[in-house]
Amino acid sequence: MKLQSQASLMILALLIWSSQVWAQEKVDLEMMYRIKSEGIGNSQIQNLSFHLTDFLGPRLSGSTNLRNARAWSMEKFQEWGLSNVTVDSYGEFGRGWNVKKSYIAMKEPYYAQIIGYPKAWTDGTKGLVDAEVMLLEITSEADFDKYKGNLKGKVVMTPANLQVSPAFEAEARRWTDEELEDRKSISIGGGGGRYTPEMLAQLRAQRALDQKLTEFLLNEEVGLRITGTRGSFGTVFHTRSGSYSTDKKPTTPEIEIAAEHYGRIYRLIKNGKPVKIEAEVQVEWLDDDYNGYNVLAEIPGTDKSLKSEIVMLGAHLDSWHAGTGGNDNAAGVAVMMEAIRILKTLGVQPKRTIRIALWGEEEQGLHGSRGYVQKYVADRNTKEKKAEWDKISAYYNLDNGSGKIRGIYVEGNDMVVPIFEKWFEPFHELGANTVTRRNTGSTDHVPFEAVGIPGFQFIQDPIDYGKGYHTNMDVYERMQLSDMTQAAVIIAALVYNTAQRDEKLPRKPWN
Amino acid sequence: MKLQSQASLMILALLIWSSQVWAQEKVDLEMMYRIKSEGIGNSQIQNLSFHLTDFLGPRLSGSTNLRNARAWSMEKFQEWGLSNVTVDSYGEFGRGWNVKKSYIAMKEPYYAQIIGYPKAWTDGTKGLVDAEVMLLEITSEADFDKYKGNLKGKVVMTPANLQVSPAFEAEARRWTDEELEDRKSISIGGGGGRYTPEMLAQLRAQRALDQKLTEFLLNEEVGLRITGTRGSFGTVFHTRSGSYSTDKKPTTPEIEIAAEHYGRIYRLIKNGKPVKIEAEVQVEWLDDDYNGYNVLAEIPGTDKSLKSEIVMLGAHLDSWHAGTGGNDNAAGVAVMMEAIRILKTLGVQPKRTIRIALWGEEEQGLHGSRGYVQKYVADRNTKEKKAEWDKISAYYNLDNGSGKIRGIYVEGNDMVVPIFEKWFEPFHELGANTVTRRNTGSTDHVPFEAVGIPGFQFIQDPIDYGKGYHTNMDVYERMQLSDMTQAAVIIAALVYNTAQRDEKLPRKPWN
Structure with missing residues (x-):
């Protein structure tokens, strides 16, 4: 008897909890369907990929080609009818070089x-x-x-x-279900750094x-x-x-x-x-302009009380100079551009403003995204909050090549796990269903995370990325166009959901 | 009773048969040991590989570098004390080009x-x-x-x-036991060629x-x-x-x-x-010399009645021009040179003469080996036999990269199967134990086989070969030096056994 009533209570609790989640995370399945239809049926991924690589060429920070890339992307945004298309300087970068x-x-x-x-x-x-x-x-x-x-x-x-050495392992892989499950586990670090004091002294001497x-x-x-x-x-x-x-x-x-x-x-x-x-x-x-720049564009929010809030998506427009930066990061740029194109084409009227950012000068230290955060969001050192700190619900970033999205890294943010689990449901059959609490570093979501704004990168299949990025052979041929089509659809959906959600995404504490 | 006596007879027959094989194929295990010791303990593979690739450079047929390669290999042979070191022209090849x-x-x-x-x-x-x-x-x-x-x-x-396309398969592999076993099976062809008459007509028109x-x-x-x-x-x-x-x-x-x-x-x-x-x-x-050449050198035979007979080993010295022909075929040349160096260093006094041939102009149609066979062995068209037709016991060739030897292709010659099975026994623990009746084509054993001389190529692990041969990146780094050390030891042993055997290796019928 006692056991039974305990079980009943547990079931009741579970029902309340799950109905709360469901109530909160209502997913507009018709919109999901429309996003998939536009993204898969009218994909512009191939065209965008060609232009970002072959057409524009390598886009080294400060180079003529990167300037051309900014101009080209702004033209595209204007052509698509986006609002507030701007090139925004965050300050000085340095000399240009061709x-x-x-x-x-x-x-x-x-x-x-x-x-x-x-x-x-x-x-x-x-x-x-x-x-x-x-x-x-x-x-x-x-x-x-x-x-x-x-x-x-x-x-x-x-x-x-x-x-x-000979490659006894394949260069391109898709994560298995088992590996994805394994990516959810987190090991608690500690036990000292990679380097002993002796090694550090030797490195410094060298x-x-x-x-x-x-x-x-x-x-x-x-x-x-x-x-x-x-x-x-x-x-x-x-x-x-x-x-x-x-x-x-x-x-x-x-x-x-x-x-x-x-x-x-x-x-x-x-x-x-x-x-x-x-x-x-x-x-x-090139000594005529030392500034670094980001390109910004928007679909303005329409909800009276929420339109001042922002959902951001972005990727870095710059690349290294010997290839054409295909996987790093024309892929991310093309996917993010395509995601906002899908939403714009569908005529969505988001509650919050959707803002895309094409970052400059990522390869030299995330300068574009860091500069943006410093200028508009918060100072990570003084902890001074700026105008957008309270406004940005989430920032989505793509910078691990062109492989299919298999899930998302939530950077230890337990509170968003049930939300993303719900949001990924319509995309399980496209191969994306892993929400991991793990961190991932080294790209433009980091400056957002560093000031408490939820910033996300995606788990992507490792296809030609490890072998090709930062090389002379990171070119158009490295980009997996159908995988990128999948990624654009999923990101459009997550961005839409974030824009429509009653509340901003839950944050980890930051001052 | 009847069954028992049948079984006894069978066992008796088996004993007689196997003792015959053993009697015939006596392997000098001390010599096998000495070959392994010299080949593994004092390997010259690294030095030979460096010289054939980096030092001599690409060795395109007719090029200055190929001329240098002939001179260098002759010097090496002389330095090692080989006999009858000669550069032998088989006739005209064509113009040189650098x-x-x-x-x-x-x-x-x-x-x-x-x-x-x-x-x-x-x-x-x-x-x-x-x-x-x-x-x-x-x-x-x-x-x-x-x-x-x-x-x-x-x-x-x-x-x-x-x-x-992305490489979902590893570029370098080692054959598994199962795959090696599978390589023994032969499928009987038939059912028409690769091309239909329509396809052939289209190819001709193109x-x-x-x-x-x-x-x-x-x-x-x-x-x-x-x-x-x-x-x-x-x-x-x-x-x-x-x-x-x-x-x-x-x-x-x-x-x-x-x-x-x-x-x-x-x-x-x-x-x-x-x-x-x-x-x-x-x-x-280069228009000063249109001839094609092979480099030849010998360890003379010592048995009064057998020294006029010959065991040959060889590989092609020429390569394509954008890399340095590492796997194709500095690897084969280095292994064959090393095999004869091992035997010479051990001071073997072979019954039959051991002759190494470094072929020219293989890449343009096996010209060197074809020319040699035409000049000394037999005319494959008229079926005219020449002086060496009756003398050559076997020709061993290596031209599938630098991967370890895992076995041998015997080109359908059933009669040599038990011989090689016996000869490979001391090398099982080095990974070589597969004797397959299969054919393999496209290299310098083919002209020998075509006139009835037993010609053999080896089963080799496919390490960087498929991806690298005939490319700008077929260079020193492609060569697996320890695998080549193994190959040289095994070939030295097979050559020695062939030189010492009471009879020449059995042949398939030819005219």
């Missing part, structure tokens, strides 16, 4: 082409460099003396430990030596520095960039080359065979 | 580097080509009129259907049109032709080559470019955005 020519080949012991790209914001060469490669083996400042006076006009390289080497090479008037990179089979990862700062001094021209080509030159020299390189880099500096 | 410079980039709508390689034996450009790309959409000769008079100095391309297009482009004085290739992520497969024939007429310069870069140019043009290319190709023709 590659005008890049060529590198081995000339001796025999002619061989080299796959290589000028390091971002490097200076150009003084015409065609045609010189022997000097392998600099430097473990302390004293080693500089070995080379002093002998490097003028030469090509230099330093040893690097580039591992190129960095200091690297900096001294950089100065030394410049003083020696070295003709060109070549650097090996991660990647294989012709794929070249960008290792690091030069300086775009407005007080930038000249630097040694630097080309990042394919691991195999680096390896070949290294081995030849170590085996006593001199190597000669011919190379030319021409660059162009 | 790339002296190659550069290609997109100049408009924005500057972008292009990964591309001159087609083998293409002519160079007339200085720097700087011109718009014309997309030629030609389905019949009549379409030529659309372009006539408008192509002078231009860059041209034709549409191509290049599929670039080829005829292609040839007319080639002439048309030459007459129009096109500046450069660009061709898309198979491959992705910066790996470029060679599609086809130009002509090395000694009566060769000039051709339109042609560069084969990465599928993604081809795709970008194609999509831009199809979307109405003009594309400008700048490119330069400088080549050098």
Whole structure:
């Protein structure tokens, strides 16, 4: 008897609880249907993807192409009838830089082409460099003396430990149900950082030596520095960039080359065979505008009391410079543009304002989104809240390639879990049903999260992302167009639901 | 009773049969041990691999590098004390060709580097080509009129259907026991060829049109032709080559470019955005020696009645020109050189003569091995037998990359199966134990097989071979050095066993 009545009470409680959830999270299934129909039936993903990659080209922060990308996206937003289409500066970024020519080949012991790209914001060469490669083996400042006076006009390289191994794992995968379930679990960290104090001291010493080497090479008037990179089979990862700062001094021209080509030159020299390189880099500096920018556009809210509130979605418009930034992040931009196009095309009259942001200068430290948050939302250091802090319900971001959405990271926000579980229901059959409390970092939702605004990234299938992003081969072909069509539909739906919800999404406490 | 006596008879028969096999195939286990010790303990594989790839460079048939490779390998053979080290011409091959410079980039709508390689034996450009790309959409000769008079100095391309898909399968694999077992099974063909008569007619018509297009482009004085290739992520497969024939007429310069870069140019043009290319190709023709050559060297036989008989091992020294021919076929050459070095170092006194052959001009149609067979072994057309037909016991070839040997293809020769099963026994723990009756084609054992000489290729683990061979990225890094060490040991053992065997290896009937 007692057991029975306990069970009855539990069932009653469950019914009340679930009806409350259901009452709160009413999903407009007709709208979900309309979003799917427009998104799948009239997808603009292919067209947007082509324009963002092939048509606009690489969109390095500060480059002419990124300026063109801003103009192009604004035109699109205007064409679609969005409101308040603006390009908004958050402050200074730095100098613009375009590659005008890049060529590198081995000339001796025999002619061989080299796959290589000028390091971002490097200076150009003084015409065609045609010189022997000097392998600099430097473990302390004293080693500089070995080379002093002998490097003028030469090509230099330093040893690097580039591992190129066969790929026994497939480069493209789809998460299995089991793996997705596993992604829900959270392990509590602790137990110390990645680095011991000794390792940190060693890293700092290496960095200091690297900096001294950089100065030394410049003083020696070295003709060109070549650097090996991660990647294989012709794929070249960008290792690091030069300086775009407005007080930038000249630097040694630097080309990042394919691991195999680096390896070949290294081995030849170590085996006593001199190597000669011919190379030319021409660059162009832009000093007419040092500002960084975001592109913004809106579907205005229509509810008297809620239209001042905002649901944001966004992705970064900038990319690295040797590919065309396909998966990183033309994919995210195309999906977010498509999501707002779907909503606009359907003529939705959202209660809250829907605002899309195409961020600038993400790759150099989330500058666009950080700048926006600092300008409009809150100061993460002083904890000063600004006008939009109280207004933004949520920010949705996409920046893990073009793979299908399989779920969402809620950054430990327990309160939104039942909401997203409900909102994902109409998309289970499209493969998206995992709500994980896990965090994910390194992109434009982070500045929002940092000031207490719910910011979300999505779990995406890892298709060509790990192998291709930040490389010369992050191009149109990397983008999975049908996966992106799915992603745009789901994001349009979540954005709509967030705009229509009675309350803003629940927040984690922040001051 | 009856059953018992039958069983006894069977056991007796089995004992007699197996003792015969054992008697015949006595394996000198001490020698097997010594071969393993030298091959694994003092492996020269790394050094040979470095020299064949990085040091010598690409070894295109007729090129300066291939000439250097012949000289280098002869030096090595002499250094090791091999006998009768010779470079042996089988007749005329064609013109030599070296790339002296190659550069290609997109100049408009924005500057972008292009990964591309001159087609083998293409002519160079007339200085720097700087011109718009014309997309030629030609389905019949009549379409030529659309372009006539408008192509002078231009860059041209034709549409191509290049599929670039994510890799859901790993590029590198090791055969499982199950797969190896499966490789023993043979399916009897029949049921018609791959092509229907209609398909063949269509292929012929397309080829005829292609040839007319080639002439048309030459007459129009096109500046450069660009061709898309198979491959992705910066790996470029060679599609086809130009002509090395000694009566060769000039051709339109042609560069084969990465599928993604081809795709970008194609999509831009199809979307109405003009594309400008700048490119330069400088080549050098060698007309001082049109002959093709093989390099030969020996450990002379010591048995009075058997020393005139020969066991051959070999691999092709030539490669394609954009990589350094690592897996195809520096790997095979290094393994075969190492196998004979092991035997020579151990001071073996083989009954039969052991002869290594480094073939030339394999990639253009097995010219080196075909030429050798025609000159010394037999004429496959007239069936005329020559001096060595009766002398060669077996030819061992390696040309499927650098993956570990897992077994051998015996080309349907049932008679050698128990022999190889016995010979592989000491190598089971090194992963090699599969003797399959299957055929494998397309390399230098084929000319031997074609005139009735037992010719063998090996089952090798497919590590980076399918993705890398015939590409710009077939380089040193593709070579699996420890796998090659295993292969050299096994081949040294098989060659030794073949040299010591009482009889030549059994042959399939030929005339």
